[in-house]
Amino acid sequence: MASLTRSPTARRHRTSPGNYEDATHDFADIIELDGAPSLANSANGSLTTRPTRSGRRARAEREPPTPSTGFIASKGARRAGILTDDRGQDPRAVASNSPYRLASSYGPPRSPGPAAASRPPLARACGTGRVARRRNRHLTPSITTSVADSVRSVVAELRAAVSDRWIDGPATVLAAVGLGWALSIGVRFVYPALVPFLRAEFDFGLSAAGLLLSLLWGAYAAGHVPGGVLGDRVGEGNVLVISAVVSTAAMAAVAAATGLAVLFAATIAFGLATALYGPTRFTVLTDLFPDDSGSAVGLTMAAGNVGNAALPVAATAAAGALTWRVGFGAFVPCFAVAAVGLRAAVPSRTSETDATVGDGSVRATLGRLRAGISGGAIPTIVAVQVSLSFLIQGFASFYPVYLTEAKGLSPATAATLFGAFFALGAIVQPTAGAFMDRIGLRRTLLGCFAACLAALWGLPFVDGLVPIAALTALFAAWNGTIVVTQTYVADTLPTEMQGTGFGLLKAGWMLLGATSPLVVGVMADTGLFDEAFLLLGAVGSVGLTIAVLKL
Incomplete structure (x- = not known):
């Protein structure tokens, strides 16, 4: 035979x-x-x-x-x-x-x-x-x-x-991780789109809306620490599944909220739940795709931008036709499906060994983190990322409202431009990842950063649909900056504390950035919407200057 x-x-x-x-x-x-x-x-x-x-x-x-x-x-x-x-x-x-x-x-x-x-x-x-x-x-x-x-x-x-x-290959992992990320980040951007419905239901102003969004992003930032620790201790794939399961329950609680206090509490719970996904997805992708980590991260982040572009539009349509509760509640089964897909496609642990952080004490963890980031370009990248985080959280939280109240556009047009920003990001992010793999970190980061800042500085000084649409498209270059910065940090930290270290760093820059929606909301309530966006441009310019001088 x-x-x-x-x-x-x-x-x-x-x-x-x-x-x-x-x-x-x-x-x-x-x-x-x-x-x-x-x-x-x-x-x-x-x-x-x-x-x-x-x-x-x-x-x-x-x-x-x-x-x-x-x-x-x-x-x-x-x-x-x-x-x-x-x-x-x-x-x-x-x-x-x-x-x-x-x-x-x-x-x-x-x-x-x-x-x-x-x-x-x-x-x-x-x-x-x-x-x-x-x-x-x-x-x-x-x-x-x-x-x-x-x-x-x-x-x-x-x-x-x-x-x-597709079934047995790496595309399955990318699809599962991308779906989970599209839901995790896309539903967070549903909040700005549904702010008018929430204000009508619970009777609060832009300052309170800014506080709600700051709490959402702050909880998301704080949850990165336990997310990173869990990734090191129980396995990265397991953490992604846990994130999707907890997000399912949290989103159900948001949809069922009957008072302002319940809405705020459920929103914080959702931010914490999705935070488990944040740092872990980077370590999963850099572990499974060591030679093409930039492209892999770019592709999954592009999936996130598809969610950012599509989910707010879908939720707004559901809220307008039915109720805002349907706009949130429709994502409950979506998170459940994502949990099943992640369990089937992603290994329970993607790192080679059980990564730990010594005796687990805060002092030991901080000491190892300090040693891990003391060399190379990590300190510079983290400083740049702080400015990027502040910039995007303020921009994304209020851009639709800014276009309607400061620029006189209709809500439908504002929502379309907001979705276009993320839709273009789905193209920019994998492109930036490919450029990072080929021409290097510095040139890719500086090019994307300069383009988005040029758009942000020009936005308060233009009127009309065509100029605003052009600047919105140019600002979409921001989506390429985070591919470079976060991939570099996740890929450079010591293996034995990669999840914990990245979680702590990301929690730090996102906590600082989470103050941005509150600042923009307060300024908008006092009639300083244009000045609020100029402030975002100034903070971003500081980050670009650091990148030019230090990288």
């Missing part, structure tokens, strides 16, 4: 009762040979045969993209455990040049002797010329059989490609 095996990855195919042999599983064809199936590698001529019942189909595994050449055999050839291709070539003649190894349950293949060498190739393959001549009528497949084989081959290749590249 001859069989094809290929290390390193293989599936098991049954060749006889109680006997299994490995076969490669990159792609699969279905080939009918004289009413009985055989396994064959059509890319290089090496193959596998197995005794089965007549009329059944078997897989033929091969490497893409070489098209199938088709293998033929008589019953005598199948009994001998040998096939030939349609040119009459002995596949054993090319097996030595194949990446696969030819094995036989009847022993190693034998070289043809001097007498056999004088026979035609097909006769040698079948064992005798008599058998080959007797079975010659089976060697030419009909056109119908060839077409059927081709159709089955295409279907099998598509099925194998889907399995290998």
Whole structure:
């Protein structure tokens, strides 16, 4: 019994009762040979045969993209455990040049002797010329059989490609992590879109709205510390699942809030729940994609921007047609689905060893963190990230309201521009990640940062839909800055405290940034909306100056 095996990855195919042999599983064809199936590698001529019942189909595994050449055999050839291709070539003649190894349950293949060498190739393959001549009528497949084989081959290749590249491949991890992140961050940006509905329901002003959003972002920042510690101690994949499960319950509580105190408390709970996702997703991606961490992070952050662009619009439509409670409550089952997907796709632990932080004390943790960030560009990157965090939290929390109250645009137009900012971010972020992998951190960061600041400084001085839309598109370059800064920090911290260290750092810069919505809200209530956005530009300019001088 001859069989094809290929290390390193293989599936098991049954060749006889109680006997299994490995076969490669990159792609699969279905080939009918004289009413009985055989396994064959059509890319290089090496193959596998197995005794089965007549009329059944078997897989033929091969490497893409070489098209199938088709293998033929008589019953005598199948009994001998040998096939030939349609040119009459002995596949054993090319097996030595194949990446696969030819094995036989009847022993190693034998070289043809001097007498056999004088026979035609097909006769040698079948064992005798008599058998080959007797079975010659089976060697030419009909056109119908060839077409059927081709159709089955295409279907099998598509099925194998889907399995290998999407179900079993890294794309599954990226999709699961991206979905969880799209919900975690996208629902946070649902809050600014639903602020008018919340103000009407609970009767509060822009200052209170700023406080609500500051508490949301502050809770999200504070939750990064336990999120990072849990990632190191119980496994990164487990933390992502916990985050999705707790977010499900918290979002249900937000949708059911009946008073202002309940709304604020449930919002804080949701911020803490989604915070578990924040630092852990970076460590998962940098662990699983060490050579392309920038691209992997950029792709998942782009998924987050898709959520940012789509979820506020969907929630606003639901709130307008029904009630704001539906706008929040619709995400409860979405988080539940994300939890199931993360459990199925992401390993429980992605780091090589159980990462800990020594004796677990705060002093020991801070000491190790201080040692981890003392060298390289991490201090500079953290300082830059503080300014970026302050800038975006103030901008995103009030941009739709700013466009309606300071620029005179309709709420629908303001919501469209707000969504466009995030939609463009879905393009900018993977692009920035790719540029970071190719041209380096400094040039990518400075280019994105300068572009978004130019837009922010110009925004208070323009009016009209076209100029505002152009500046909104330019400001979308901000989305590329965080790909660079956060990927660098997550990838540079010591492995033994990567989750904890990144969680502490991110909690610090986000807590500082969480003050921004409150500041902007108070200034807006006093008629200083333009000045509030200029303040955001000034803080961002400090960060850009640090990057230019220190990186």
